Every structure is written in structure tokens, then in C-alpha cells.
Amino acid sequence: MIYTVTFNPSLDYVIGAEKLEPGKINRTTRENIYPGGKGNNVSVVLSNLGHKSKALGFVSGFTGEALEKMLDDFGCYTDFIQLDNGFTRINVKINAGEETEINGQGPKISEEAIGKLYEKLDVLTKGDVLVLAGSIPNTLPEDIYERIMARLDGRGIRIVVDATKDLLMNVLKYHPFLIKPNNHELGDMFGVQLETDEEIIEYAGKLKEMGARNVLISMAGDGAILLDEHGKVYQGRPPKGEVLNSVGAGDSMVAGFVTGYLNTGDYEKAFELGIATGSASAFEYWLAEKEDVVKLLKKEPELYGL
Template identity: 55%
Template sequence: MIYTVTFNPSIDYVINVEDFRSGTVNRVVSEEKYPGGKGINVSRVLNNLGVKNKALGFIAGFTGKFIKDSLQSEGVDTDFIELSGDTRINVKLKSNEETEINGAGPDINEKNLNKLFEKIEILNSDDYLVLAGNVQKSLPTNIYSLIQQKCISRKVKVVVDTTGEALTSTLKYNPFLIKPNNHELSEIFNVEITNREEIIHYAQRLREMGAQNVIISMAGEGALLICNEGVYHATAPKGTVKNSVGAGDSLIAGFLAKYSQTLNIIEAFKWGAASGSATAFSMDLCKKEYVEELLSQINVTKI
């Protein structure tokens, strides 16, 4: 079973405004509301690909109920812990340019956290656990590492998708997969990366630091996989980018959907690349039919 954890979910309120102007009244042309958060995105895409999974994490108030009800209406299994307060709302304003306003989210106390630990402590070596996104300031920055420690003895395959110290602190516990993009890779090592050879060099350093598998997403340049079998490049298919939200989460979901079924890491990488692109070319998260359509356009080669 694949489990996802989202510490700070959101309602993503996407509004389209023609020629937005600050300091005056603007009329919304169209609007959509989606359950948001990186782990939740992974769960939704897995569900779209027909792979059973369960979304864990924290929700609160009427906004949290919207997220739970929306996911369940799509067929996603959930087992959230309820907090006091309200789950945040993130506003995505699309006009001449794209602007985001993200809420803070409710605090998580030690009692709440222990409830999550109890759910995680039943996982075993057949399970995958996706830890994705940033966490609230009320939590320790190494919270993902604390969760990993609880998974080591049962050999749970942990996937980590976050940035900075929250990511690097997990490497000593040998996460099954990490997925920084090329810009996040530069930030991790505090260097300017200008070409593919440098990306590969620093991605290999992440493996030396403990990550079992590393995928580096590079937008229109495709993606790189660095693993025991070697270094592989997946091309990016042609299409018009309509959505910048959730492409990386979709890559992880596509990878896990295929890997959990076949244990073929190269085929899983191809599915991940197709899923990430399918979301980028869609208004919402990708559907299975579109992912399968893009597979033929993606070439995976060993470098």
C-alpha cells in the first residue's frame, strides 16, 4: 500500500481575472476549488492512475471537511487527524501573470503528532510512505527524519519531497526516493548549476549522502534519474504548459504507481515523466488516459 502524508493541506482556490489591477474591484471570470497539498496531490494522481492508496495528515474546520469530502468523492481513501482551527486556503490568481497567496494553516501539537506516529507505526516492508511539502512552524524542522526513524526497523520505503534542511536531514536514513528540481539542487549545495553534467554531479552527491534513488526534474529539459543501475535521462514531450501546480507531485505518483506494480525502475521513471508532463499540460492533475498518450513521446536513455 502507498501512504501519503500532508502536514499542511489547503483548499487551492484558483481564480481567473482578465487584466487584474490592484487597488480596485476585479471580477472573476472563472474559478475552481481543489483539495491541495503535495501529499494530497500524489494521492489524487495515484487514484487517477488506478492505484489504491491512503492519504494521511491533518485537517481542521469547514475547510478541512471540504478536503476530506472532495477526496472521498473522487475515491481516495483518507485517514486524517482533525485539529482545532481551519485548514488554510491558498489563492492562485491567474491573469496577465500568476500570483499566489498562501495561508499559514493550523498548529499541530505533540498529542496530534503522536496520533500520526501511531498510524505510521503499523506500516511494513510492503508499504511506501510519501512525505511531501513544507511543514508548519510549530513543528521541528527535522520532522521527516523523526518519521523515518520509526520506519527503519520495518523497512518501509520512504519517499521525501521537500527542500533545504528538511530534505538533507533525511538522507542519513536512506530514503527510497527524493525528487528535488534543478533549482532546489542548487540551493541545497549553495552553488550555481549551469549544465546537465553539474546536475548529475550534485545529484550523485545526494546518493553518496544516503538517498537510494534521486530524480531531478528539469521542466522542459525532461528529468534525470540517478540510481544503482546508472544515470538516465527522460525527454519531455511537446505540449502547452497550462498548470504549474502539481507536476512534481504527479511525477512521484506516476513513478510509484508503476514501480509498486513492476519493480522496474526505468519503466517507473518513464511513467513518472509522462505523469508530470500530463499535469503540466492540464488544468488539474493528470488523468490516466493522457499519461498513456504521452508515454510514446518520452525516450529514456542511459547516460
């Protein structure tokens, strides 16, 4: 089973407008509401590609109920912990020539609720996949990722971590199966500005030396680079297309990579499917569906288990 954890999920109110003028009434040209949060994005795309996953995290209020129903409609299992305060946040994503985001705070998460999450994670067994994705709200311990990975260490669980700076650096000692910083985040981790693919590969290698098994570096329009656990380096450029939305593209890449690896056991195919899936989401107004991904693959979809 694949599990995803989203510590501060959301409903994403995604709107388009001709332009955004502060201080004035602005009219939308399109609007949708989607389940949000990096782990939830991964779960939705996994479902679109044929893999059921169980979404974990914390929800509250009427917005939490709506979130769970939406994820269920997208074919995801959910096992959220219900909080007794506040409501699941609403994030506003505005595309009016450029992307603007207004993200809510979310409810307070108690020690008791954290304990319930640990109990749910304790059922994971060898061969399961756990995706830890995104930032953590300020009501959670700063080392929550470390606590989870220490608790599950040595049990043969393949853990994927998509987080920034210290959240990521501090878990490398637990040998995550996959980490996915982008090129800018990679530079920030080491206090350098990375200009070339060679520099990116060099510093991604340092993350491997520190414990990561596989390092996937996303580079937006410049594609991605993978350093796999066998020492091979893969580089790929994205297919051509009009970028309509960048929200969730990185999460889609993670879902595509996990799908490709589980289907084939081949890192090259996982990498190729990751790039195609991330690009497919960028070329849509929301997360990619299977047919969107298949259109961008350079090889027959059967080779990726699709």
C-alpha cells in the same frame, strides 16, 4: 499500501483571470476548488492511475470536512487527525498570464496531535510506501521528517521524500527510497548554480553518496534526470504541449514514478511514466487523469501496467 502525509493541507481555490490589477476589482474567467497539499496531490494522481492510497495529515473546521469529502470523491482513502482549533487553510492560485499564489497559514498542531500521527504511521509494514511531501508549518518540530524516518527505520518501508534543503538533507542518513528535488533546489543544497546536465548529475550523485537510493531531479521544461540505486543514469525531455498550470506537476511526477515502479519494478519505465504524468498535469488546469497521461506516453500503456 501507499500512504501520503501532508502536514498543512488546504483547499485550493484555483482561478483564472484576463489580468490581475492590484487595488482594483478583478473578475474571474474560471474558478474551481480542489483538495490541496503536495501529499494530497500525490494521492489524487495515484488514484487516477489506479493505485489507492491513504492520505494522512491534520485537518480542522468546515474546510477540513470539505477537503476529506473531496479526496474521498477522487477515490482516496483518508485518515486525517482532527484538530480542535482554527480551520484547514484556503490557498488561492491565480493564473492571469502569470501564476500568483496566496497561501493560508493553517491551524496550530499540538504535541498530542503529532503523537496521533506517529501512532498511525506505526502500522506501516514491510513493502508499504510512504510519501513525505512539502514544507512543514511553524507549529511542528523542524526535524519532524527525521523523527518519522528514524521511527520507521529498518522496517522495509519505501519512503519517498519531496522536500527542500535541510528537510531533505537531514533524512539522507535513513536511505530514502526516492528523493525528488528540482534542479534549483539541488543547487541550493550545495550552494552552487547548476548550468549543465553534467553538473546536475554530479551533484545528484552526491545525494546518492549521502544515502539516497534513487534521486529524481525535475527540471520543468527541460525534463528530468534519474540516478537509480544501481548506478544507471536516465535522462528524458518532456513531450510538447501548452503549459496551463505548474501547480502539482512535480507531485504528479512522483505519483507517476511510484506507479510505474510498483507496476513494473523497472526504474526506466517508472522514470518515463513520471515524466509523462508530470507533463500531463502541467498541460491541464489541474492534476492529470489517466487518459491525459496515456496520450503522452511514447510506448504502449500496458508496458507501464496502465
